[in-house]
Amino acid sequence: MATERSQSFPTQFREWVEGFASRSPSRFALLVFATLIGVFTFLLSQPFASASGETTKFADALFSAVSTICVAGLSTVDMATYWSPLGNAIVFTGTQVGALGVLTLASILGAIISGRLGLRARLMAASDTNPLRLHSGPVSEGQAIRLGEVGGLLATVALSLVIIESVIAALMLPSVLAAGYPLGESIWFSFYYSAMSFTNTGFTPNVGGLEMFAGDYWFLTLIMVGVLLGSVGFPVIYALSRNLKNPRKWSLHVKITLVTWAILWVGGVIAYLLLEPENSLVFAGMGPGELTYQAAFLSTMARSGGFNLVDIGQLDSSTLLMTDMLMFIGGGSASTAGGIKVTTFAVLILAALSEARGRSSIEAFGRTIPQDVLRLAVSVGLWGATTVAVGALLVSEFTDAAFEYVLFDVISAFATVGMSTGLTATLPDEGLYVMSIVMFMGRVGTVTLAAALAASQVGQFFRRPEERPIVG
Numbered sequence: 001m002a003t004e005r006s007q008s009f010p011t012q013f014r015e016w017v018e019g020f021a022s023r024s025p026s027r028f029a030l031l032v033f034a035t036l037i038g039v040f041t042f043l044l045s046q047p048f049a050s051a052s053g054e055t056t057k058f059a060d061a062l063f064s065a066v067s068t069i070c071v072a073g074l075s076t077v078d079m080a081t082y083w084s085p086l087g088n089a090i091v092f093t094g095t096q097v098g099a100l101g102v103l104t105l106a107s108i109l110g111a112i113i114s115g116r117l118g119l120r121a122r123l124m125a126a127s128d129t130n131p132l133r134l135h136s137g138p139v140s141e142g143q144a145i146r147l148g149e150v151g152g153l154l155a156t157v158a159l160s161l162v163i164i165e166s167v168i169a170a171l172m173l174p175s176v177l178a179a180g181y182p183l184g185e186s187i188w189f190s191f192y193y194s195a196m197s198f199t200n201t202g203f204t205p206n207v208g209g210l211e212m213f214a215g216d217y218w219f220l221t222l223i224m225v226g227v228l229l230g231s232v233g234f235p236v237i238y239a240l241s242r243n244l245k246n247p248r249k250w251s252l253h254v255k256i257t258l259v260t261w262a263i264l265w266v267g268g269v270i271a272y273l274l275l276e277p278e279n280s281l282v283f284a285g286m287g288p289g290e291l292t293y294q295a296a297f298l299s300t301m302a303r304s305g306g307f308n309l310v311d312i313g314q315l316d317s318s319t320l321l322m323t324d325m326l327m328f329i330g331g332g333s334a335s336t337a338g339g340i341k342v343t344t345f346a347v348l349i350l351a352a353l354s355e356a357r358g359r360s361s362i363e364a365f366g367r368t369i370p371q372d373v374l375r376l377a378v379s380v381g382l383w384g385a386t387t388v389a390v391g392a393l394l395v396s397e398f399t400d401a402a403f404e405y406v407l408f409d410v411i412s413a414f415a416t417v418g419m420s421t422g423l424t425a426t427l428p429d430e431g432l433y434v435m436s437i438v439m440f441m442g443r444v445g446t447v448t449l450a451a452a453l454a455a456s457q458v459g460q461f462f463r464r465p466e467e468r469p470i471v472g
Helices: 002-023 025-045 058-069 085-098 102-114 119-127 147-178 183-198 209-213 217-232 234-243 252-275 288-305 317-329 342-356 371-396 403-414 429-444 446-453
Strands: 362-364 367-369
Touching: 025 058, 025 085, 025 429, 058 085, 058 429, 085 183, 147 183, 147 217, 147 234, 183 217, 209 217, 217 234, 217 252, 217 288, 234 252, 252 288, 252 317, 252 342, 252 362, 288 317, 317 342, 317 403, 342 362, 342 371, 371 403, 371 429, 403 429
Parallel strands: none
Antiparallel strands: 362 367
């Protein structure tokens, strides 16, 4: 009897997981992510994870685990000196796991447990590309990734992580060797920088960070390329890998993502050039070429990259505010970047333009965007703004720093960017807990979190009379 019970436990566990994931994919995804954070908090708190051999206090271990799994890139310790080789390996592994995405990771775990990629696993993975499926399952309009293509998407995710990071690391290696590091360290640093750029994390493994490569434009450009590839999103990479030379076959999502990303990037470069040159503390003594490159680098990192060559705390107030806006928007959907996502921002702008022109429908690239997409975009924007506002108010209670610095670091946490004015490292434990929650909410997605917290999906079989309130 004992043998039968022991043999039936895996089956019972598998059935429980499948049942829980079937009832609420979003809650299952949150449980997976929260469990991972708990595991990595435990690992990073152990003496073997620190270079000193001492136990890391809970607040720092938790914050580091959340920042790692959520690929946020913020830290309260010196990443280059605090962790042991094993601790650095744990951080590296955590960023790779976290880069997969909440629902994608949950779908893969569900497939491993059940032994197959069933419909529910496909729905969870597909919901990373379109959160509408969290509420309604398969939806009728054309998608960036259809359910039948989810297996290909998951393969693209895995191959992207391996191939892109390996290629960038190989191209980085000569620069790291030229900086004077031994071969073993150079290989490790190359893979570390490559992974942190593609996952949009922004951690640095060496003392001095990017300052060692401040004049190596080849190395810095590779960082920018990694951030770009990671921030456009896996659905875009998947679509381009299939139809790179035929833009006519690109979905509306791919077109909106690439165009909006490019517009925001160019706008960011121009804004940095206009707002910051007068600030002698940051760009003093730079020629036009170097100044333009620095502006391009900052604009790229504001997508969610997190690396920086200048002291963020010395940026002008107007530049900080402009960076706040770029960080809040973030990168592409189902990417390693955070923020409300460029497609959300694009849909809101297109809706405003349609309203200004007196049009009843939202159109882009010869397609009509359904109203439920607009409602979702509004929900994401409001949840994101509310998260940032509440987080900033709470953090401001634990510090005497200027509110513009508080707002910058909170948005950086929500958008999982990793750039900091220096405030985060000075916060007391209570402030770190608040920032951890903000990072978690920013990474798991406000729509996923809202769906997970909803008690149930209630069908509505009637429609109440309409009445129009005054707006504006």
